Amino acid sequence: MERQISILQQEALLKFSNCTSTAELEQIFLQYFGASGSFTRLLKDFKNIPENQRPKLGKLANMVKKELETAYSLKKEKIIKAQSEETIDVTIPGNEPPMGHLHIVTQAIEEIDRIFSQIGFTRVRYREIEWDWYSFGSLNFPPDHPARDDFETFFIDAAPLPKYGRMLLSPHTSSGQVREMERMHSRPPIRMINIAKCYRPNWDISHTPMFHQFEGLVVDEGINITHLKGTMDYFAKQYFGPERKTRLRPFHFQFTEPSFEVDITCGVCLGKGTLPDGQKCKYCKEGWLELGGSGMVHPNVLAAGKIDPKKYTGFAFGWGVERTYMMKSGTKLDDNRLLYTNDIRFLEQF
Numbered sequence: 001m002e003r004q005i006s007i008l009q010q011e012a013l014l015k016f017s018n019c020t021s022t023a024e025l026e027q028i029f030l031q032y033f034g035a036s037g038s039f040t041r042l043l044k045d046f047k048n049i050p051e052n053q054r055p056k057l058g059k060l061a062n063m064v065k066k067e068l069e070t071a072y073s074l075k076k077e078k079i080i081k082a083q084s085e086e087t088i089d090v091t092i093p094g095n096e097p098p099m100g101h102l103h104i105v106t107q108a109i110e111e112i113d114r115i116f117s118q119i120g121f122t123r124v125r126y127r128e129i130e131w132d133w134y135s136f137g138s139l140n141f142p143p144d145h146p147a148r149d150d151f152e153t154f155f156i157d158a159a160p161l162p163k164y165g166r167m168l169l170s171p172h173t174s175s176g177q178v179r180e181m182e183r184m185h186s187r188p189p190i191r192m193i194n195i196a197k198c199y200r201p202n203w204d205i206s207h208t209p210m211f212h213q214f215e216g217l218v219v220d221e222g223i224n225i226t227h228l229k230g231t232m233d234y235f236a237k238q239y240f241g242p243e244r245k246t247r248l249r250p251f252h253f254q255f256t257e258p259s260f261e262v263d264i265t266c267g268v269c270l271g272k273g274t275l276p277d278g279q280k281c282k283y284c285k286e287g288w289l290e291l292g293g294s295g296m297v298h299p300n301v302l303a304a305g306k307i308d309p310k311k312y313t314g315f316a317f318g319w320g321v322e323r324t325y326m327m328k329s330g331t332k333l334d335d336n337r338l339l340y341t342n343d344i345r346f347l348e349q350f
Contacts, residue, residue, distance in 0.1 A: 002057060008038055009064045016068075016075045025079065029072050039065065104350040105212060105339060108325040109195050112214050115238045119231070121193040121216065124183075126176035128197050129156065132165030134175040138304035139255035147171065154199050169199035173215035174255060174318055177297070180217060181305025188312050189220040195321065205282070205335045212321035219297065219307060219314030225258070228294060228315035232262055240264065240328055245271065247288070256295025256316060263288045267327045268334050282334060289327055292319030 012032050019025040032039040043061060046054060102110070113123050136148055146152060154169040176194040184190050194215040203209060218227065229248065236246045245265045253259040265271030266284035273287040274280055281287075294317035299309035326333040331350075333339075338346055 002060060004042060005057070005060055005064055008032065008042065009068065012039075012068050013071055016071050019075060019079065022076055022079050025072065025076055032068065033065075039068075101350075104325065104347065105321060107350070108321050108328075109212065109214075111239065112321065112324070113193065113195065115235055116193040116214075116216065118238075119234060121191050124176065124180060124192055124194050125196045126170075126173070126179050126194055128170050128199070130168055130170040130175050131161065132168060133163065134178055135168060135170060135172070137165065138178040138301065139174055140298050140300040140304075141254045145254065151201065154201065170196070171200050172198050172318060173213040174316070176215055177217050177255070177301060177316060178305045181219070181302075181307055186306035188307065188314075190217060190314070191220075192217040203337075205337065206323065208322070208336055208340060210340075211336075213292075213318050214321055214324075215316065215318045217297070217314065217316045219302070219312055221312055223296075223313045223315060225296060225315070228260075228296070228317070231315075232294065232317070236264065239324070240267075244327075246291075248294075251293065251295075253293050253295055255298050255301045256293070257298045259293065259295035262291045262294050262317065262319070264291050264327055265289075268332055289323070291324060291327070292317060294318075 012028070015028045016025065019028060031037055034040065046058065046061075049057065101107075117123065132148070135153075136145065141147060153171045156167040156169065158167045160166045173194045173196050176192070176196070180190060180192045180194070192215075194217070195212065196215075197210055198213050199210055200207070201209060216231070218231070232246060232248070236244065244267070247263045248260040249263055251259045251261040266273075266281060266287055266289050269275055269281035269284060269287060271287040272281075273285065295315065297314040297316050302309040302312060302314065322336055322339055325331065325339075326336060
């Protein structure tokens, strides 16, 4: 038995050394260690040798087996390395790395921008760090309005200015309304779409502390509510598709009069309020979802932008980009926070 082990060892080492391909090497390895290989059959014969010889021969067999396995692995690495060195063609173009894509919020912003540019809106973007006056004072908010509370807005620990008040993280893109009037030197016509980040201390399935809004503002002579309705209908048709429905619901905002909430049928339950399994839709609960606010620009806001409210009128609207995207046909997203988890398995779907 000892002599047989030694003979198999020498034969295998010689055959391994003479191999020129991994396929040949694999075949020889199986000749010795496969289910019916020479070395495998030899080990099965251990039951036929005297018990007092088994420890010595077993130790020898294990040592030889490890040696041959090591020789096999080293020879395989050597063949693979030699083949790669021989077959490299430096003139062949390299493999291009996989390409990523824009984040879904960025995709939504680009699509919204494109839709409004088709009807003459100019894209602008205003500050994320803003003053109280632009965010609240110029927009007709009284000094004691709840939105000016620390629980509703992120205020910055900085010295306030006599004219502009405290510094804050912009809670809405509406602060860009008066800034746009100033940029236009208070001379209409104005047709603005402002898309930017906003910040509010909210966190649930439909809110995140940082989010994006797009703000529309139109100011000119003779602007009325039919122009607002037509603009909303145009966007809804272009962005959501003909199967979704919208509605204007009377509401109150400090900076518009009259004011409306714009609602759209839920993209998860398609306006039914319940899912196919009979459970209540946890995202909308009743079939309709709020897109955002809208209305006719308050005369006090026009006056803050040094525009004569007796000569000019306008309308404005402000919607969340994330919420708008989630309600788009086919997405079926039921948790706003998914957009910012950075889970590549989720993001690759869009």
